[in-house]
Each structure stands twice: as structure tokens, then as C-alpha cells.
Amino acid sequence: MSLENVNTTPEIQRRRTFAIISHPDAGKTTLTEKFLLYGGAIREAGSVKSRRSQKHAVSDWMEIEKQRGISVTSSVLQFNYNNFCINILDTPGHQDFSEDTYRTLVAADSAVMVIDAAKGVEEQTKKLFKVCKMRGIPIFTFINKMDAHGKDPFELMEELENVLGIRSYPMDWPIGSGKEFKGVYNRRKSQIELFDEGKHGEAIVDSVTGDVADPKFRDLLGEYLHDKLLEDIELLDMAGDDYDLEKILNGELTPVFFGSALTNFGVEPFLEAFLDITTPPQPRQSNLGPIATTAPYFSGFIFKIQANMNPAHRDRIAFLRICSGVFEKGMMVNHVQKGKKVKLAQPQQFLAQDRATVDVAYPGDIIGIHDPGIFNIGDTLCSDNIKLYFEGIPQFAPEHFMRISTVNALKRKQFLKGILQLAEEGSIQVFRPHLTGTEEVIVGVVGVLQFEVLEYRLKNEYGVEIRMTRLPYRFIRWIEANDFNYDTFKGSMDSTLVETPEGEPVLLCEFEWSIRQIQERNPQVILRETHLKPVE
Numbered sequence: 001m002s003l004e005n006v007n008t009t010p011e012i013q014r015r016r017t018f019a020i021i022s023h024p025d026a027g028k029t030t031l032t033e034k035f036l037l038y039g040g041a042i043r044e045a046g047s048v049k050s051r052r053s054q055k056h057a058v059s060d061w062m063e064i065e066k067q068r069g070i071s072v073t074s075s076v077l078q079f080n081y082n083n084f085c086i087n088i089l090d091t092p093g094h095q096d097f098s099e100d101t102y103r104t105l106v107a108a109d110s111a112v113m114v115i116d117a118a119k120g121v122e123e124q125t126k127k128l129f130k131v132c133k134m135r136g137i138p139i140f141t142f143i144n145k146m147d148a149h150g151k152d153p154f155e156l157m158e159e160l161e162n163v164l165g166i167r168s169y170p171m172d173w174p175i176g177s178g179k180e181f182k183g184v185y186n187r188r189k190s191q192i193e194l195f196d197e198g199k200h201g202e203a204i205v206d207s208v209t210g211d212v213a214d215p216k217f218r219d220l221l222g223e224y225l226h227d228k229l230l231e232d233i234e235l236l237d238m239a240g241d242d243y244d245l246e247k248i249l250n251g252e253l254t255p256v257f258f259g260s261a262l263t264n265f266g267v268e269p270f271l272e273a274f275l276d277i278t279t280p281p282q283p284r285q286s287n288l289g290p291i292a293t294t295a296p297y298f299s300g301f302i303f304k305i306q307a308n309m310n311p312a313h314r315d316r317i318a319f320l321r322i323c324s325g326v327f328e329k330g331m332m333v334n335h336v337q338k339g340k341k342v343k344l345a346q347p348q349q350f351l352a353q354d355r356a357t358v359d360v361a362y363p364g365d366i367i368g369i370h371d372p373g374i375f376n377i378g379d380t381l382c383s384d385n386i387k388l389y390f391e392g393i394p395q396f397a398p399e400h401f402m403r404i405s406t407v408n409a410l411k412r413k414q415f416l417k418g419i420l421q422l423a424e425e426g427s428i429q430v431f432r433p434h435l436t437g438t439e440e441v442i443v444g445v446v447g448v449l450q451f452e453v454l455e456y457r458l459k460n461e462y463g464v465e466i467r468m469t470r471l472p473y474r475f476i477r478w479i480e481a482n483d484f485n486y487d488t489f490k491g492s493m494d495s496t497l498v499e500t501p502e503g504e505p506v507l508l509c510e511f512e513w514s515i516r517q518i519q520e521r522n523p524q525v526i527l528r529e530t531h532l533k534p535v536e
Contacts, residue, residue, distance in 0.1 A: 013280045015364035019089040022114035023122035027144040031261040032090045039079035076366045084275050107303040107321040110138040117150030121163040136251045147181045147260040167241050167253050174258040195265045281364035284323045287389045293363035298325035298383035301390040302375050305425045318371040327361040336380040346370040394530040398444030401471040405440035411464045418462035431498035473508040477527035490521040
């Protein structure tokens with residue numbers, strides 16, 4: 001049965017799609033686990049850091065992630081909570097995987113920023129915040145690890161404004177900190193919420209709620225904490241920013257929540273307030289203007305490709321963000337860039353390594369579709385034959401480069417297949433010196449740990465051992481020119497020319513000052529810091 005004429009508004013209205021961003025080890029994956037716990041998607045949360053349990057986090061599926069206790073790839077998780085259908089993009093927190101994180105933010109409607117109460121705003125958080133700010137999406141802040149020794153809450157508020165340049169409104173306020181952390185004061189409900197630690201954070205916690213003036217809380221908290229809470233509330237009401245929904249939705253004001261993801265303190269109040277404030281999926285920009293979620297045709301774009309999610313099947317999944325219309329299993333769509341029809345026959349939704357076939361999906365949903373090798377990051381799919389292109393997803397500049405070849409020349413075919421597939425996922429960028437063969441390639445990555453992941457995956461997924469030689473280059477510029485001529489281009493001693501697999505010229509340099517010098521020598525070309533592949 002076709003759902004073309006069915007009223008999709010109720011399904012769109014209950015959807016929320018957001019990314020969780022943070023610096024490494026701020027507790028992002030743990031918070032994701034607790035959302036799944038409260039949504040009933042899992043019965044117990046297995047923290048990557050838990051000493052009491054040897055479980056691995058549900059959202060980490062790759063073997064190297066389980067060994068290291070970090071998120072290497074972006075996970076996509078869907079669950080239901082209080083009639084909301086929630087799509088979480090659990091992005092890599094490690095600084096070495098930031099390019100994948102940047103791209104994933106393009107598919108999110110809002111972001112949850114997790115900050116370590118002891119460390120405050122860290123380097124990776126600044127980079128990810130900048131991408132969110134550029135897109136103007138709502139940013140919600142969860143200050144984590146309040147049950148450990150940390151900075152003063154007022155100091156953390158000041159840091160958000162001074163370091164990130166965003167005003168904040170505390171939706172709740174911590175009662176004590178470290179070993180004295182008792183819970184939070186909910187400013188919207190004007191009530192205290194004290195938490196029971198529960199089963200060491202593996203189960204949903206109970207809370208005791210009530211009015212701040214209730215004498216029982218003076219007994220439960222003690223005079224000092226109760227008096228301090230009353231003083232803090234008065235100061236916030238007098239000197240703090242006002243709650244402004246419009247500014248929040250425009251990304252100009254961040255609502256702030258305090259808690260401990262590990263022990264579940266403050267997780268459920270945060271989730272409930274977040275779902276109440278955020279909006280359902282909004283129109284997406286395209287070459288035809290904003291595309292409404294209620295448009296009469298299906299449309300979406302590919303933002304991530306992952307090979308070998310199931311090593312037994314050597315499969316390859318393209319992640320599709322649905323922007324308008326209704327997705328139906330088996331539907332025929334137009335692959336706009338390739339100009340051909342494609343049948344979407346094996347759609348899947350994910351809970352880490354667990355998959356479920358999906359029959360119907362709506363705007364805001366993210367589904368995995370089987371990729372026989374025809375999809376690229378940024379591709380648009382549409383049920384109509386219109387030339388609709390969603391805004392492109394740029395390639396970000398790698399900062400580290402290696403010359404890579406296979407140890408066994410007889411494995412050259414597997415080597416090239418593996419390198420190109422991993423490049424299409426977006427975890428690495430591949431180049432080759434002009435007019436050379438394919439015995440070796442130059443690989444660029446945003447962070448050096450990605451080379452270790454590359455070596456691991458080539459060996460375990462493609463049966464290829466590689467030889468790596470570090471190159472001195474730190475800067476890259478994509479060359480834009482009409483009829484570019486390699487022979488007449490004037491470079492420098494510390495630079496070299498390479499090309500992409502598509503044959504586009506690229507400049508690699510050791511020193512940043514050389515780029516300015518080369519630009520002056522070649523006024524006929526434009527040197528780009530990021531690269532947006534041209535639409536075919």
C-alpha cells in the first residue's frame with residue numbers, strides 16, 4: 001500500500017534527531033547509554049569505563065572500539081520515549097575522528113554538548129561547537145560528572161560565555177558536588193529532585209521531588225547545602241539570563257543541565273526537558289530552496305558510508321537522512337547525481353550492531369541502505385525526477401599524511417579495494433602523485449590515530465598488510481582552476497602536487513607560509529581550505 005496520500009504530520013511531529021558532541025572522555029557514550037535505558041531500548045547500561053561490569057557500550061560496535069573504550073565511528077540509534085521517536089547520532093568523541101563527526105552534524109537538527117565538570121570547555125568541544133554554531137542549530141549543554149570533584153557551577157557558566165561565546169540558561173542547578181552531590185533543583189518546575197544512585201548507574205533511578213521550602217529537604221540536605229541552594233537560586237534569578245525559547249532554537253542561548261550520566265543523576269529530567277523544547281525536523285536547504293518535511297515526494301541525502309559493519313557478510317551500508325515525504329521499503333528512487341533509478345530493498349535501522357528491517361520511515365529518521373558501491377557522501381535521493389540537490393557536505397582538511405603500499409604485491413587488488421572503500425566512508429582521504437601507478441598511495445587523515453584504525457581494518461577486513469612512511473606535509477589546499485596545467489604550476493621546495501582519485505589537483509605543503517607564496521606565484525588558481533565535490 002502506498003503511503004503517498006497519508007497524513008504524515010503526526011509522525012513528523014513526534015520525531016527528534018540530534019547529535020551528541022563532546023571532548024574525549026567527557027561521558028558522551030555513557031549519556032547515550034542512559035537515554036537508551038530510559039527509553040526502554042536496553043535493560044542495563046554497560047559503561048565503557050565501568051569497573052563493576054565488563055560489558056561494552058551498546059553504541060560501540062567495532063572491535064577496536066571495545067578494546068580501547070572509545071567511539072571510533074558514528075553510531076545511529078533509534079528508540080521511543082513518551083511517544084517521541086528519537087534518533088541519536090552518537091558521534092566519535094576522540095579528536096582523531098573529528099572529520100566524521102563534522103559530517104554527522106549535517107544530519108542532526110540539534111546537538112547535545114557534554115562537558116566534564118572538572119575540565120570545563122575542552123579543545124574538541126570548541127571545534128564541534130563551531131560547526132553547530134555555523135549551522136545555527138539549537139545546542140543543549142549537559143554538564144557531566146557532578147558526582148566527582150569539579151569546577152564551581154558559576155565558573156562553568158562563565159566559561160561557556162567566554163570560551164564559546166554563547167549565553168546560557170541553567171534549566172536546573174546542582175545541589176552539592178563530588179561526594180556531596182545530592183541532586184538538582186529544577187528551575188522550570190520550582191522543585192528539588194534528589195536521586196538514589198540505583199544499581200551503580202545500570203538501572204533507572206528513583207527520585208524524591210518537592211518544593212524547595214519543604215522542611216524535609218532541610219533535613220535531607222543539611223543546613224549548609226540547603227542555605228547555599230537558596231542563595232544560588234536567588235542569584236540566578238536576579239543576575240542570570242532570562243529563558244528565551246526563540247534564542248534557544250536559533251542557537252544563541254544554550255539551556256544547561258547538571259548531572260552524572262554514570263549514576264543517572266539528572267538524566268531523565270534532562271531528556272524530558274530537551275524533548276519538550278526541541279522542534280521536530282525542519283525544512284532542509286537545497287538548490288531549489290528550503291524543502292519542507294511535508295513535501296509530496298520522498299527525499300534525503302547520504303551523510304555516512306560504513307563498510308563491513310557485519311564482517312561475516314562484508315556488507316556496505318550508506319546512512320540516509322530522510323528530509324521529506326515517506327520512505328517505504330522497496331521503493332524506487334532517483335539517484336540525482338548518477339541520474340539513475342535505484343531500488344531501496346534492504347533498509348535497516350540500528351541499535352549499534354543490532355539491526356532491524358524497516359518498512360516505513362519519516363522525515364528526521366536515519367536509515368541504513370545496502371550500498372553496492374554506487375553511493376557517495378552528499379548524494380541526494382528523490383522519488384521525483386526533479387534536479388534536487390541538498391547542500392553539499394565538505395571534505396575537511398587532513399593534517400597528517402602517509403605514503404602507503406601493500407607488503408604483498410599479490411594483494412594489490414584487495415589493497416586498492418580496501419583503501420578506496422575506506423576513503424568513500426570518509427575516514428581517510430586518498431591522493432596519488434601525478435602520472436604514477438597504483439602501487440602506492442598517499443593517505444591524509446584529520447588525526448594520527450586514524451592510521452592505526454586504517455592498518456587494523458585493512459588487515460582484519462581485507463586481509464592486507466601495509467607499509468606506511470610518514471610524510472612531512474601538514475597543510476593541504478584543493479586547487480581550483482580552468483584547464484589546470486601541472487607543468488606550468490609554480491610550487492615551492494616544501495610542497496608537492498598530487499591528485500584525487502577523480503583527477504583533481506591538490507597541493508600539499510610543509511609550512512603554512514608557503515601557501516601564500518605559491519598563491520602569489522600562481523594568481524590564475526584558487527587554493528581552497530575545504531573541498532566540496534562538484535555536483536555532476
